[in-house]
Amino acid sequence: MNKNAFLKSCRVALIPILLAGCATPLPPAPGSAASKLIFLNDLSDISLGDLRAVPVNDFMTVEAEFINNSSSYTSFQYRFQWRDRSGMEAGNEESWKVLNLSPSQAQRIKGIATSKKATDFKIELKENN
């Protein structure tokens, strides 16, 4: 193989690698359960199970189930963000809370908006450090 042919074959081999590198995962569909989560770090061992949101006394109440898919203990921090109809913050900024999970454990967390104006929510998640 001469030099030119070698370079050409290298270019051909590099194209799929470069394309694979550029292929970022699609964002979750708006309104889906996954779209309610904001990951500030990579928490690949954690997955979302059930997610429910209902009004209680006109205050939006959310229950979310998180599952530890690993075979070791893990913990992370979470907090709810509450939004009104226009997407503005509703109520107080919450403090971060720690959730400890045993291997394969599924645990439900509950969040309640302290403002009746809250009509939407997000759950922020980050590493516990």
Added chain:
Amino acid sequence: MTTQTKISGLAIVLTATLGATGCATNQPAYSAGNVQYGDTKAAETLTNEIGLTDFQMMAEKMTTSLLTSPLIAGSKQKPTITISDIKNKTSEHIDTRAIALKIRTQLSKSQAVRFMGDKADESHALTELQRQGQSGRYKASKSVKMGNAEGAKYSLYGEITSIVKRADDVKNIDYILNLTLEDLDSSEIVWTEEKEIRKTSERSMF
């Protein structure tokens, strides 16, 4: 070089030096480099003693529990509440009024309940009433009167306790905040809630 030229040269150098010094204003020092603002909402675990994070978690739990209680659902009018006392039954110094005020602030912002002044607030109100009523400075028709205050229907009180355990290098503290809302007319306990927080620390070997 003549003496006159030498003096002129020296004068120019001196003037330039003074001018340059005069223009060199020092920037005001805003930071010594070792102080930073932190996130007050972050989970702070500097020591296992009670801290702001614990206060926030306690206040959030109590507020959300009360807002979703049947008391709020069944009330045609906003319930009127006064804060009585949160007793500190731990061995630590804890400003329990700070916890009470956090709960009051969050509940007030929800606009689901009304808070009446408590014992601590009363001295401020009485001082102001006396100032307006007795100083002779205010019109009688435009000043607040004694005897018009509205009493709260419910009293919020409770206690915070702790259980401390040590084993080898591990120290465990469990904090339990228990709050009660009592109907002052009937003495019925209309709502009660507790928040438990466990903090574990391990003594460093070094």
